[in-house]
Every structure is written in structure tokens, then in C-alpha cells.
Amino acid sequence: MQCDYAVRLDRVSRHFGDVHAVDDVTFDIYDGEFFTMLGPSGSGKTTCLRLIAGFDQPTRGRIFLHGQDVSGKPPYERDVNTVFQDYALFPHMNVADNVGYGLMIRKVPKPERMRRVREMLDLVQLSGFEQRKPSQLSGGQRQRVALARALINHPRVLLLDEPLGALDLKLRQQMQVELKAIQKKVGITFVFVTHDQEEALTMSDRIAVFNQGKVEQIGTPEEMYEKPATAFVAGFLGTSNLLSGEQARALTGSAGAIAIRPEKIRIFGADEGVAAGLQSACGVVRDSVYLGTYTRYLVELEGGGDLVVIEQNLDSRMRTRGERVKLAWHPEHLRRLG
Amino acid sequence: MKASLGLKIAAFAALLFLHVPLLIVLFYAFNVEEAAFTFPPPGLTLEWFAVTLRRQDFWRALGLSLQVALVATLAALVLGTLAAAAVYRTRFFGRETVSLLLLLPIALPGIATGIALRSSIGLLEIPFSFWTIVIGHATFCVVTVYNNALARFRRMSKSLTEASMDLGANSFQTFRYVVLPELATALLAGAMLAFALSFDEVIVTTFTAGQQQTLPIWMFSQLTRPRQRPVTNVAAFIVIAITTIPIYLAYRWTSRDNQA
Structure with missing residues (x-):
């Protein structure tokens, strides 16, 4: 089915008891764009990501992926993959098995699996690390393995939950550039969660600023910076009088x-x-x-x-x-x- | 910090106090005397090993103990893992209470567990058998598996199972390829401890066994027979070997695991 959006949130809410983590949110994420959900901690951006991934289900509202209503479906029935904040690499598997996990589950024959693992490790510049265990990798390397493990399945949407948060400044800036380059290369829709406004401005095609479970404003980095719609956006993106x-x-x-x-x-x-x-x-x-x-x-x-x-x-x-x-x-x- | 001389002596004395009796038991398995223990023994012999190994009642008792320990450990593995998963993953009414109740059998005196089980078994008119012994042992074997599994669950990042599902694995595949391998060493350690606990259990067994004699009970009954005393020492020798080797291996595996 042809449609102009990759992800659509239609009046989505997620309440935890009295806490409205996500409160009546509606927006589209376009196909192939680098979309950032930006906000302070507790603003609902990560909950939103988890709703799209299927780790959590909305209290109200519906979520569509490429025209298909996926509300209520488990993560393994959604054509999205996630890069986790703590990377969530399987500690008992080596790099090759981690990256090839999705293919192994889908019963892709071993020779093809190994070939695609090599291809992916090449893409994230980790060739030759196949046999290493996650505990033998640096933070930046784990990050790349997590990325390769998600991308190897050719998801239509890649979700990234503050993936650069644990890296030091220099590595973070380097990964920002690399992530953007990889996104251009693979042409997959990236949905990126961060609380770092500079990161959001650097990488995004469009940014959604979250505050207290609601979306304050959505736009290109330039629009958001030059024409903030609310005092919160003006104060959160850069500094403002x-x-x-x-x-x-x-x-x-x-x-x-x-x-x-x-x-x-x-x-x-x-x-x-x-x-x-x-x-x-x-x-x-x-x-x-x-x-x-x-x-x-x-x-x-x-x-x-x-x-x-x-x-x-x-x-x-x-x-x-x-x-x-x-x-x-x-x-x-x-x-x-x- | 360097230990003072006094502390060293105290530690050494404590070690001696704990282990000398064990050494005596092992040593007198080779004693030529058949009724009394004099020191030093008048002579050493391997004869009692031969005598013990020829005795059918010894083999029956050993076989029963191994079977009971094996079945109780298997039951504990399944129940303990499931209980740990339930307590870890979901919040339900009375969760803390369930956790406490699971731990209780190991804290309660065996005599209380034993009499309670005996009354229930009597009340339900279940004939005393191999299975009643297994049920009795399972009550405390579950605890060791449960404890180990729960500790491992708590150390396991929640995002691991989410990552697996995210990559297309359903719940069963996630358990098979991610959760179980992560739990494996914890389950192994728990199972070995459970096996060792079951293997030499006396109190609960006395209350839940019928005519059958497990090895510890058989040994106890041998003490009342004045002749062939070293036979029990030989049996003790075998029990020590059977129980310490798995405990040592479990310790090795888990400590290596903690370092990684």
C-alpha cells in the first residue's frame, strides 16, 4: 500500500496511573526522513518510541506503520528495529551472532547470514570483529554492533533511543556524522530520541519537541530555531531571551x-x-x-x-x-x- | 590490610575445627578394627571398601538417594525458574508474600517441614513412596534454584528480551535463545546445590519416606549395628565425594561467571 508517511500517531495517549506520559499526540513521520523526538527526561519521547516499537501499548489512540494499523501488535510483528540506549547486545553471543540474530530467527541459511553479517560489519566499520564478545568491545564499538544488528533486517523504520548518550563528546560528534551518513546510504526512516538539542539540530530533517507528554512543535531544525512557537521550544533549543x-x-x-x-x-x-x-x-x-x-x-x-x-x-x-x-x-x- | 597473628591463628583453628572430624571419618574408612575406634588405628586396609561395595542394601540406598536427588532437582529447576520469572517480570497482588513463602522451607526447621508434609500426606491418603520423598525434597530444592535464577534475572538488562522480540523472535524463541543461555550458569549452580542438599537430607526424609531407605538414613541405621562400623565411614567417604564435587564445580562456574 502506497502512502506518504512511514509512521503515523493518531491521538495516541499512554497513561501510567495518573501520569500522562504521552498525552493525545498526533503526528506523521515521513518516509526516508531523519526524525528526532527531542525533549527533557520525562517528556514522553522515549515512551513514544516504545509505543512505535511495540514494547508498550497505547492507552488510547492508534499507531500506523506504512498505512497498516499496528496498534496492539507485538514487537516481532512490526517492521521496525530498535537501537537501545544500553545497546542490549546479547552477552553470551559474539559479534557475528548478535548481528545475525534477526536472520537466524527468520531461518536465513547460514552462508547467506554470514555474508550479510560481513556486509553489515563493513558498513559500520567493524570488519574482523566477528568473533569478539560484547564485553571485549569499547562503547563506540558496541554502539556500531547494535546499529548493524538492527539494520541487517532492512527494517522500514529504525528507532534509536538516545544511542549516543553513553559516549564521550568526541566520539559522540563523530557518531553523529556517521549515523547521518549511514542513514543517507541505506535510505531508511530514522526515528531518533535525544535530550541533546545540539544533536537534534545537527542530524535531523525534522524535529518534534516534547514537553510533559505533548508535542510542542514540529519542524525543520531551522524553523524550530528561528521560529519557535512556544516559550518552551525557544528556551529548550539554544538559548533565548x-x-x-x-x-x-x-x-x-x-x-x-x-x-x-x-x-x-x-x-x-x-x-x-x-x-x-x-x-x-x-x-x-x-x-x-x-x-x-x-x-x-x-x-x-x-x-x-x-x-x-x-x-x-x-x-x-x-x-x-x-x-x-x-x-x-x-x-x-x-x-x-x- | 594485613591480618594480625591472632586473627590468623583463630582462622586456622576454626578451619581445623571444621575439617578435622571430616578427615577422621575419611581416615577410619581404612581402619582394620571393625567395632571400636582407637588412635592410632592398629592397621590400615582397603577391605571395608570391598565389603561396602558388596552390600546390596548400600547400593539400594545409594541408588534411591541419587534418583530422589535427580528428580527433585529437575522439579526444582522447572518450578524455581518459573517462579523466579513470574516474580521478576510481573507485579501481582501478594508478590512479596509469594517470594517469602518460597524461601520459607529453607529457613524453617526441617522438622517442621517434615511433620507438616507427613500430616498432609497422611490426610490426603497418599501412600508413602519414592514420590513422597521427592515432594519433600523439592520444597527446599526449589529455593536454591529460585534464588539463583531471581538474582540472575535482576542482573539481566530488561532490554535484552525486548531486543530479541524487536529482532523478530517470539516469546518462546526469546526464552530459548536469550533468556535460557543467560540463566544457564545460575541454573546450573542452583541445581547442583539442590542436588547436594537433597542427597544428604535426613530430617524431612524421615517424615516422608515409607519403607525406603535413602543413603543418609541407611547410614544412620548402620550405626546401631556394632559390627562392620567402618562400612559407614566408607559410605561417608563416598557421600563426601558425591556432594563436594558438584558444589566445588558450581562454585567454580559461578565465580568465573561473576568475573566476566
Whole structure:
């Protein structure tokens, strides 16, 4: 059956007693995209993933995979595979048997199984590790085995549950690039769960931000960063100055909540002129932190409220604490939040 | 930390206290005297081994004990594993109580278990037989398997079974290819301990056996016969061998497993 989505969640809820882990969530994941579910711990993103995998069943709502209603079906009747946070490699099996497990279950003859295992290990750059036990591998290597073990079954959707969480920063950044490359190569829909906003921005085609069991906003990384729909999204993806009430009124004339990114604000001397088309406000530097490539200022506005401002260190002139400054920005960068 | 001299002496004394009687039993299996134990023995002989091995009642008792231990251990393996899986995997009303009740037979004095079983068996009008002995032994054999299996279940990552199902295996295949191999050494250790416990059990057996004599009971009955005393020592020799070897192997297997 032809359809334009790989996964569809239709008004899905999962309640644990009084806790609404996932609360009336509806969205589509398109075929072939790298889709990230981003949110703090307890926001429902992992529960959502487990519902798609079939480890857990929704309290209400339906889940579709490629047009087929899979609600209520066990994991082994769903054409998805999972890379687990703790990798979940079988400790008593060597790498080859781990990777070939899905094929062994489907009774693929041994010669073909071995050939495809070699192919997969090649893809994740672990050729020659066939006979090792998981306990003899490093964290990064286990991660690759887990990936190979899932991908060898050619699932239509690959679910990844914070797979990079246990790796150190350098390895994590390397794996981000590699995962993205592997996804392009195999062309499978990736559904990725993380709480790391930078990871989400780096890898995703689209991001869904979760908060308290609900989806706050879905969009491309750029949309999410440049046009956050809610204060939560603005604060969770990168940093943002959030103002509301009287402080917002002083800048925009209305009391609705607003958000503006620190790097979108330019900083001038109090008496300097500002280009036409920019909005501006005056304030006093309360704090400055020199961070090498840029300097971060905390500016107290005359109309009330603080703004964090980031200025690239194009020249080495620092604003001093107590100095009066003028802040300016494009009106379009000042986001009114719903 | 280095142990003080006093501690070393105390530890050595405790070891002696525990093991010298065993050595005496083993040693007097070779004694030429047939009724009294004098020290040092007037002479050493292998004759009692020959005498013991010729006695039909010895072989009957040994055979019965081995059979009972084997069947009780098998029953314990099945029941203990199932109970551990149930207690580990699901939350149900009274779960903690069930766990406690399973452990109770090994904590209760055997005499209480024994009399309780005897009354129930009498009440149900089941004739005393091989099977009543097996049932009696299974009550405490289940515990050792259950304990080992539960500890292993708790160490096993829950995502292992999920990963297996995710890769297409149904519940049975998951048990066969993932859970059982992960449990294997724990079950083996539990089974060996169960076997050893059953093999030399006296108290519960006295209450649940009919006319049959298991090896320990046979040995006890031999003490009342003044002649051929070293026969019991030879039997003890064999019992020690049969029980310590599996316990030693279980210890080796599980400790190696814990290091990995």
C-alpha cells in the first residue's frame, strides 16, 4: 500500500496511573526522513518510541506503520528495529551472532547470514570483529554492533533511543556524522530520541519537541530555531531571551510573551546611530564574560528586564560593566510566542 | 590490610575445627578394627571398601538417594525458574508474600517441614513412596534454584528480551535463545546445590519416606549395628565425594561467571 508517511500517531495517549506520559499526540513521520523526538527526561519521547516499537501499548489512540494499523501488535510483528540506549547486545553471543540474530530467527541459511553479517560489519566499520564478545568491545564499538544488528533486517523504520548518550563528546560528534551518513546510504526512516538539542539540530530533517507528554512543535531544525512557537521550544533549543508582561510592552507595545536569540541582537554605543529598519532599546551592561570567539553580555534595559547578548569578537574592544549601550535587532527576529 | 597473628591463628583453628572430624571419618574408612575406634588405628586396609561395595542394601540406598536427588532437582529447576520469572517480570497482588513463602522451607526447621508434609500426606491418603520423598525434597530444592535464577534475572538488562522480540523472535524463541543461555550458569549452580542438599537430607526424609531407605538414613541405621562400623565411614567417604564435587564445580562456574 502506497502512502506518504512511514509512521503515523493518531491521538495516541499512554497513561501510567495518573501520569500522562504521552498525552493525545498526533503526528506523521515521513518516509526516508531523519526524525528526532527531542525533549527533557520525562517528556514522553522515549515512551513514544516504545509505543512505535511495540514494547508498550497505547492507552488510547492508534499507531500506523506504512498505512497498516499496528496498534496492539507485538514487537516481532512490526517492521521496525530498535537501537537501545544500553545497546542490549546479547552477552553470551559474539559479534557475528548478535548481528545475525534477526536472520537466524527468520531461518536465513547460514552462508547467506554470514555474508550479510560481513556486509553489515563493513558498513559500520567493524570488519574482523566477528568473533569478539560484547564485553571485549569499547562503547563506540558496541554502539556500531547494535546499529548493524538492527539494520541487517532492512527494517522500514529504525528507532534509536538516545544511542549516543553513553559516549564521550568526541566520539559522540563523530557518531553523529556517521549515523547521518549511514542513514543517507541505506535510505531508511530514522526515528531518533535525544535530550541533546545540539544533536537534534545537527542530524535531523525534522524535529518534534516534547514537553510533559505533548508535542510542542514540529519542524525543520531551522524553523524550530528561528521560529519557535512556544516559550518552551525557544528556551529548550539554544538559548533565548524571554520577556513578557510590562517588560515586553516596553519593547513591543503589547504584553504578549516574546523571545529573541542573544546572537540576533547587535550592541552599539549609547550615542551611535542605528541603521533604518532596526528596532532598538537602551540599557546598561551589568555583566560581561569573555569566551574567546565571542563575548556574552548581560544588559539591563531601561524599560525593565534583562537581555543576554552575544557579540562576535571581531575587534577586541570590550564593553565595560556599567557602560550605557544601545541594543538593536531586526523586527522579524523578535518572536511573539503563542 | 594485613591480618594480625591472632586473627590468623583463630582462622586456622576454626578451619581445623571444621575439617578435622571430616578427615577422621575419611581416615577410619581404612581402619582394620571393625567395632571400636582407637588412635592410632592398629592397621590400615582397603577391605571395608570391598565389603561396602558388596552390600546390596548400600547400593539400594545409594541408588534411591541419587534418583530422589535427580528428580527433585529437575522439579526444582522447572518450578524455581518459573517462579523466579513470574516474580521478576510481573507485579501481582501478594508478590512479596509469594517470594517469602518460597524461601520459607529453607529457613524453617526441617522438622517442621517434615511433620507438616507427613500430616498432609497422611490426610490426603497418599501412600508413602519414592514420590513422597521427592515432594519433600523439592520444597527446599526449589529455593536454591529460585534464588539463583531471581538474582540472575535482576542482573539481566530488561532490554535484552525486548531486543530479541524487536529482532523478530517470539516469546518462546526469546526464552530459548536469550533468556535460557543467560540463566544457564545460575541454573546450573542452583541445581547442583539442590542436588547436594537433597542427597544428604535426613530430617524431612524421615517424615516422608515409607519403607525406603535413602543413603543418609541407611547410614544412620548402620550405626546401631556394632559390627562392620567402618562400612559407614566408607559410605561417608563416598557421600563426601558425591556432594563436594558438584558444589566445588558450581562454585567454580559461578565465580568465573561473576568475573566476566
